[in-house]
Amino acid sequence: MKIVVFIIRSAFALVLLAYGINFFYHLKFLPPVIINTRKANDVQEMLLKTGFFFETMYGIVIACGFSLIINRFTPLFLLILLPITINIVLFDYFLDPDNMEISGPVLFVNLLLMLIYRKAYSHLFYSKANFVKFNLLVNFKD
């Protein structure tokens, strides 16, 4: 089980790193990302023109890939990555369905890894939470 998780996590991390770095420095060994529809192309052009959107997004993707490869803060970075993968899948599903073959598995693996590390997320689902007294020292006991 441990080895299976290791393989899934490392493969996922390599994919994230490759596509993250590919945005900033074009990598020749990667197959080119083909956009099939005009609509998807228009939206992507617009997002590129903003000058902050893809830079932020791929910066986060590279950080997630790096964290997953060294296996530090894995649950946190999987959670940070989740909104990005959800939006990539929505983009492909509605605008460019042919690319679902790539983005669908990415969301699936992200959710699978979150399921594996579900223990880390258990504290998020309190219905009524008490706020913590405002001191900068965090109590790690509980």
Added chain:
Amino acid sequence: MKYAIIIARSVLGLIYLVFGLDFFFHFVSHIVSFPPLDDKANAFLGELAAAKYFFPFLKVIEIICGLFLIINRYTLFFILAVFPITINIFLFHAFLACPVVLLGATMLVLNLFLMVVYRKYYISLFTVSPGN
């Protein structure tokens, strides 16, 4: 401190609920008028609106999060769930729609404040190397 949290939570919840409902019912423009956005911001929003799926998806999440923040149930989870939206609103306001940057900055500050207040519950997220 208790009242600061109640105020922050209600204000953030109200902002999200009002602007979420406004997408479907268009009532805010009758009450307050915002400064007009420049061409670049308008083109950006127009392109996202042309994508059809994007704004309904976003606004439904905003309405749900706003509601839960106002009634103070599952607050921890929903503060975390709106955080990516808040960051993106702030980035949009900061880079493209400078006239209303104060709104984005306020939302980001409120969201971060609430996350700091409830930080005890987020500690388990920061597990350095989890076992399987």
